[in-house]
Amino acid sequence: MVFMYRLIRAKTFRLLTSPLPVPYISRQICSGLLSIRKMNSGKDSVSEDSIPGRGGAGIKLRPSPDCIDRRECRGAVETSSDSLGVRHGSFGKRRSRIDLRSEQRSGDGNSSKFGNKNIPAHVKRSKSGQSYRKPDEGANHVAPFDICLSGSRDSAVLKSLQEMEENQENVEHPIEESGGQGVLRPGMVLLKRYISLGDQIEMVKTCREIGLGPGGFYRPGYKNGAKLRLQMMCLGLNWDPETRKYEGRSPADGCRPPCIPREFNQLVETAIQDAHGLLGKDCTLSNVEDVLKDCTLSNVEDMLPAMSPDICIVNFYTTTGRLGLHQDRDESSESLDKGLPVVSFSVGDSAEFLYGDQRDVNKADKVVLESGDVLIFGGKSRHLFHGVTSVIPNSAPKALIEETRLRPGRLNLTFRQY
Ligand SMILES: O=C(O)CCC(=O)C(=O)O
Ligand SMILES: [Fe+2]
Structure with a gap:
């Protein structure tokens, strides 16, 4: 208790005496001192997609695996407590490993699948001999986007909660309307309400904490100057929409991307295993004929290979956000050829997600x-x-909004293996 009190007091003091939010200062320091080493300008090798989205052709380069362990930045991110003094990024608290099926049966949306393990050290430092950019050469020096609203009397939060209550009264059967869990297509599986409310809350807090620090959320743009209609942060490796490549550092502040929290990766791996369970045990969940044909394969891994993510692209869409039809094809040709999956987590407001064989919304x-x-x-x-x-x-x-003050909108995390 005494320790917690001291910690909160120290943080409050630092917040009061700091003229700028510390994460913001830290971004400036990072962009100024560390600077970017562009791995490849990509100017002559990238084809442009006409519809805003991700993916594009391009020479596949093995990117630097550098990322910043968020504990390295503790000084920068620890002050990202909200006005209630809630410290973010508190994975490991009140954890219990609950079996997916029993959780779904019991309907206990608050239990956590993240487990109780400490985050192991896996700090990957930048290699020596990097070329450094002068402070004026690169980053945009824009404060990172905060996915949560701050201030206990923030009228936007109250309004949002009120509107939510009214809206939820009008929605009769949200789950049924949105389609059920199961195999949507060969190699495509939807796990409905898979992430517990407790883990969603931790995920928002962790993304907020990381997102306010070096390599955090920014509004990306394409080479032609158009902006994506979302805020983005990359973990593990940085994906640059301008070059459509995975590069060493964030174009927003010149910082190496933060590492993917170990707990996120564990959840991805467990989700793939559970998807294998669905594919293997109950192929009849789907009415897609191709899926039934595929069920004769003895190895479900042929339908949906397992993977260990080293990339996580975190998107935040406000209520007007969207993302055009695209393919995710900037990972290595080895990864793409093997069909290593993209795993997507959705948190916050629901979204209409389109998918198909062509870049045509009507099909x-x-x-x-x-x-x-x-x-x-x-x-x-x-x-x-x-x-x-x-x-x-x-x-x-x-409850997610009450606990996190997540802005109106949707947080999406897509994990991939380069
Ligand atoms: O937000 C989503 O559900 C999809 C995101 C996506 O496709 C991407 O980040 O490449
Ligand atoms: Fe995508």
Whole structure:
């Protein structure tokens, strides 16, 4: 107790005496002192997609695996407590490993699948001999985007909660309307409400904490100057929409991307295993004929290979955000050829997600992704066109908003293996 009190007092003192938020200062320091080493300008090798989205052709380069362990930045991120003094990024608290099926049966949305392990040290430092950029040569020096609202009397939070209550009264059967859990296509599995409310809360807090620090959230743009309609942060490796490549550092502040929290990766791996369980045990969940044919394969890993993510792209869509139909194809050709899946976590407001074989919204299928859903597409579906057409306002779980003050909108994390 005494320790907690001292910690909160020290943090409050630092907040009061600091003229700028410390994470912001830290971004400036990072961009000024560390600077970017562009791995490849990509000017002559990248084809441009006409519809805003991800993916594009381009020479596949092995990027630097550098990332910043967030404990390295503790001084920078520890002050990101909210006005209630809640410290973010507190993985490991009140954890219990709950079996997915028993959790779904019991409907206990608060239990956590993250486990109780400490985050092991896996600090990967930048290699010596990097070329450094002068402070004026690169980064935009814009304060990182905060995915949460701050201030206990913030009228936007109150308004959002009120609207949410009204909206949820009008929605009769949100789960049924959005389509059920199961195999959507060969290699494409949707795990409905897979992430417990407790883990969603931790995920938002962790993303907020990391997102306010070096390599945090910014609004990316394409080479032609158009901006994506979302805020983005990359973990593990940085994906640059301008070059459509994985590069060493964030174009926003020149910092190496933060590492992917170990607990996120564990959840990805467990989700893939559970998807294998679905594919193997109950192929009849789907009415897609191809899936039934695929069920004769003895090894479900042929349908949906396992992977260990080293990239996580975190998107935050406000209620007007969206992402055009695109393919995720900037990972290594080895990864793409093997069909290593993209694993997507949705948290916050629901979104309409389109997917299909062509970049044509009229030919695409639609599914509503809700808070806690995990969508996996690999194997034969790895090159699926997909995108987000709209975010459904006030559809997030009320408790999530109350606990985190997540802005109206949707947080999405997509994990991949380079
Ligand atoms: O937000 C989503 O559900 C999809 C995100 C996505 O496709 C991407 O980040 O490449
Ligand atoms: Fe994508």
